[in-house]
Amino acid sequence: SIISSIICFNINNTILFWCFYELSILPLLLLLVVDSPYSERYLAIWYLLGYIMLTSLPMLLFLLFVLFITKVPLPPFHSWLPIVHAEANSFSIMLSGYIMKLGIIGVYRFNYLFLLNSMQELDSKRWLAFLSLSHILIALLGLYNQLYLEEGVVSFFCLGHGISACLLFFLFFNLYNITGSRNWLIFYNSNTNSLVFRVLSILTLASFPPSIQFISEILILLKTYNNCSILLVYSLYLFIGGVY
Structure with missing residues (x-):
């Protein structure tokens, strides 16, 4: 999967990019079988296969x-x-x-407003998945405004998003091994040494200054101040991110 991802980042052929992109996802199915301790892993595999074959969830919703x-x-x-x-x-x-x-x-x-129900999510990994989904939207806004042609703003944002999201998933995995649960309330009451890292990772993922995402969002905002449609979507993104 990592090799396919590296190839995707280093090729310009669209068809090859699509092929290796799909190949980078398929090995993750093996991880769901081998690495997941939950009985619902086979159901998760079917979901992942379904969305791979039917392009993606956003496309289906559209x-x-x-x-x-x-x-x-x-x-x-x-x-x-x-x-x-x-x-x-x-x-x-x-x-x-x-x-x-x-x-x-x-x-x-x-309609897309059903995603707001995720604000009541107590499962830490599902909550983080919704949070990551809402914040990756800013990268699409940057691509829509063609910022990738200028200062690599979208690339920096994706770099920070990837690092902070991966760190949070790793921390939640360790907390699950310690507490035996993924519930936020149990995490909150647990006395673990990873509290500082959790807070820093969440703030980074939420674009708290002076993170890479924060700087990237400021640059994107400065570039899109004259585009009302992008600013409207950006404002909605900031609202949802703030509620999280």
Whole structure:
């Protein structure tokens, strides 16, 4: 997996990058079988395989979202509505009566706000997974604004994010060996010497100054001050990160 990742970082061919990227993920399935002490590891393997084969979870959510907003419909997917309403009256009655409303319910059930439920998570590893997911968004914002062409801001952010996230997962693994649990409340009441490292790692992952992520985010913010759409997403990211 590490060799495939190194190759990914050092090749420019898109097809080869995709191939080695997939190869870097597949060995992790073996780690789930060998290294996980939990009985749910086989279920986790099926989940990982499913999302590898179906691209990724964000892609699935996006497709589901598009599926429902075309039925509501919302612009720019509304051009079919006047055409079909001009035909059978019974069809128009049913479409406007409940089909379009079902689309709204679908948008509600499959929108991204369900991720906010992760704020109540007590399982430390799941909490860290949600935290890492919310903070990696800033790298995508930087790529969207083409900052990779300038100062390598996104690369520095990913470096800091990778180091702090890996350190936290390692610390949580050690705490699990000590306490026998992954519950945050038990971690909080345990007297362990890793408290300082946990706090520093969490602050670093949360872009607390003067971490690499903090400097990278400031640079990205300075570069995107004139782009309202990016600033809106960035503000939402800061809010969610602050709540965590």
